[in-house]
Amino acid sequence: MTTEPNGPTDQYSIETKDLCLWYGDFQALIQVRVRIRQGIITSLIGPSGCGKTTLLRCFNRVNERYGNVTTTGDVRVLGKNIYDEDVSLPELRKAVGMVFQRPNPLPISIYENVAFQLKVHAEPGSLSKRERDQAVESALKEVLLWDAVKDSLHKKATGLQLEEQQKLCIARLLPLKPQVILMDEPCSALDARGTEAIEDLMSVLRERYTIVIVTHNMAQARRASDECIYMLLGRIVEHGPTLDVFLRPNHKDTENYVEGRYG
Amino acid sequence: MFTETPLVRRKLSIEAATKLAFGAMAASMIVPLVLIVGYLVAKALPVLSWEFVSAFPRSNMKAGGILPAIAGTFYMVAISLAVATPIGVLAAVYLNEYARDNWFTRVVNLAVVNLAGVPSIVHALFGVGAFVFVTGKPCILAASLTLAIMTLPVIIASTKQALAAVPMAFREACWNVGASRWQTIRHIVLPNSLSGILTGVILQVSRAAGETAPILFTGAVFFRRELPASVLDQSMALSMHLFSIATQGGQVPETVQYGTAVVLLGLVLAVNLTAICLRIYFRSRKKW
Numbered sequence: 423m424t425t426e427p428n429g430p431t432d433q434y435s436i437e438t439k440d441l442c443l444w445y446g447d448f449q450a451l452i453q454v455r456v457r458i459r460q461g462i463i464t465s466l467i468g469p470s471g472c473g474k475t476t477l478l479r480c481f482n483r484v485n486e487r488y489g490n491v492t493t494t495g496d497v498r499v500l501g502k503n504i505y506d507e508d509v510s511l512p513e514l515r516k517a518v519g520m521v522f523q524r525p526n527p528l529p530i531s532i533y534e535n536v537a538f539q540l541k542v543h544a545e546p547g548s549l550s551k552r553e554r555d556q557a558v559e560s561a562l563k564e565v566l567l568w569d570a571v572k573d574s575l576h577k578k579a580t581g582l583q584l585e586e587q588q589k590l591c592i593a594r595l596l597p598l599k600p601q602v603i604l605m606d607e608p609c610s611a612l613d614a615r616g617t618e619a620i621e622d623l624m625s626v627l628r629e630r631y632t633i634v635i636v637t638h639n640m641a642q643a644r645r646a647s648d649e650c651i652y653m654l655l656g657r658i659v660e661h662g663p664t665l666d667v668f669l670r671p672n673h674k675d676t677e678n679y680v681e682g683r684y685g
Numbered sequence: 686m687f688t689e690t691p692l693v694r695r696k697l698s699i700e701a702a703t704k705l706a707f708g709a710m711a712a713s714m715i716v717p718l719v720l721i722v723g724y725l726v727a728k729a730l731p732v733l734s735w736e737f738v739s740a741f742p743r744s745n746m747k748a749g750g751i752l753p754a755i756a757g758t759f760y761m762v763a764i765s766l767a768v769a770t771p772i773g774v775l776a777a778v779y780l781n782e783y784a785r786d787n788w789f790t791r792v793v794n795l796a797v798v799n800l801a802g803v804p805s806i807v808h809a810l811f812g813v814g815a816f817v818f819v820t821g822k823p824c825i826l827a828a829s830l831t832l833a834i835m836t837l838p839v840i841i842a843s844t845k846q847a848l849a850a851v852p853m854a855f856r857e858a859c860w861n862v863g864a865s866r867w868q869t870i871r872h873i874v875l876p877n878s879l880s881g882i883l884t885g886v887i888l889q890v891s892r893a894a895g896e897t898a899p900i901l902f903t904g905a906v907f908f909r910r911e912l913p914a915s916v917l918d919q920s921m922a923l924s925m926h927l928f929s930i931a932t933q934g935g936q937v938p939e940t941v942q943y944g945t946a947v948v949l950l951g952l953v954l955a956v957n958l959t960a961i962c963l964r965i966y967f968r969s970r971k972k973w
Binding site: 482484487489490511512513514515516519520522524526527528529530538539541542543591594595598 | 785786854855857858859860861862863864865868872873877
């Protein structure tokens with residue numbers, strides 16, 4: 423972000439308390455306590471294996487699909503502890519969408535990709551074709567993809583350029599009005615131009631959505647996020663306004679990492 | 686600089702020799718197929734006619750056709766597949782899409798692998814003990830169920846393989862928009878693995894049609910004057926027919942024996958060809 427942050431709000435989209443997570447016997451997250459502000463872009467950085475992707479996946483509980491995972495502690499999304507028993511995972515994932523490292527459009531048409539979430543969540547037959555069309559159009563417009571694909575909506579999505587595929591993957595989260603968008607290294611499969619396009623898009627989506635982005639690219643974290651979290655070995659080392667983390671880190675570890683001495 | 690050293694020359698000649706050896710082995714697979722098919726067809730040619738596939742056997746199998754055997758094989762294979770396919774495919778979907786790695790899954794997988802390795806004659810004995818015991822006498826139903834037990838583990842294995850070939854990224858994408866496992870399977874996994882599943886199932890048709898042992902004691906008979914009227918009837922079957930006329934000590938003319946073999950082979954090839962066509966069709970619809 424080159425513009426200044428909107429100033430601190432007291433609203434947090436995500437708050438974790440004493441969050442611990444084990445893969446089998448291996449503890450990947452240790453006593454994580456973090457508060458992520460609403461309507462800004464927060465980046466998660468740290469060396470490989472530090473737990474940043476694991477933490478990201480806790481926020482919509484998709485970790486649990488990856489085998490033997492034990493989680494303890496609180497994760498509050500919009501004030502609600504998502505590990506409470508009355509939480510429905512489909513409803514949670516409606517509010518908290520995820521974008522992956524490699525664009526993963528489904529092997530169906532562009533239109534169907536965006537409408538897929540509606541199909542998954544809506545009562546069959548409850549949406550008219552026109553409502554669906556409108557939802558698809560506005561989602562594609564929101565990610566700045568509409569003009570490029572409006573004449574090829576029924577072509578397969580896997581034929582798009584990678585950068586367009588990634589935009590499509592963001593667009594397909596939008597019809598159900600998510601609050602939070604999680605991005606797991608969304609640009610690592612893209613070239614410089616694609617990366618720029620996605621970063622531009624993030625700055626457009628900012629404010630309307632809370633964005634959390636995991637990145638290996640420190641320059642990206644620096645230019646594209648408002649706040650930055652530095653993680654090491656399953657713990658949060660530092661969390662603050664991005665420029666502070668980069669220019670005036672409180673911890674030696676952070677300083678060494680952001681200056682490229684390891685990682 | 687950059688000139689051939691003796692070491693490089695030796696490497697190159699070994700390279701050429703190994704390639705030739707492996708290629709020759711691969712090519713040699715064509716020989717038995719051509720010989721078998723050619724020999725069978727040549728020997729069977731005099732007897733092959735419309736009558737041969739549409740008439741009943743006459744004069745103690747020495748003349749006439751083999752219609753009841755074709756019909757019996759058709760019924761047995763169709764019923765066994767109708768039973769084995771849904772069970773096998775659903776079980777494979779469970780194992781690949783739902784099951785976690787726990788003792789139950791491991792036991793089921795172990796059972797599938799071992800069941801696949803059981804010799805067909807043992808399946809036959811199991812069929813006698815289980816199905817014939819229930820039906821009271823050998824019949825098409827008992828034979829079909831025995832064949833189904835025999836083909837099930839292979840259908841499960843091939844279906845699992847087809848499902849596993851669908852990239853994980855598609856499932857992740859589905860879960861992350863809140864799709865349930867069933868929605869993921871229904872909208873993404875199954876449509877994209879259909880070709881592989883069908884291929885696996887259809888290949889079991891040829892196996893079920895060709896096996897003699899499992900139906901020997903469970904429902905196939907040496908000779909029957911009429912076509913089966915219900916699944917509780919016994920019936921002739923191609924593989925059984927071939928076995929019995931070939932072991933009758935030269936009373937049945939060779940041409941009839943070879944003719945039966947060609948019909949069986951033809952049916953199996955036709956089924957496999959269908960499998961290939963279906964696979965091509967579904968692959969062309971695949972979208973990644």
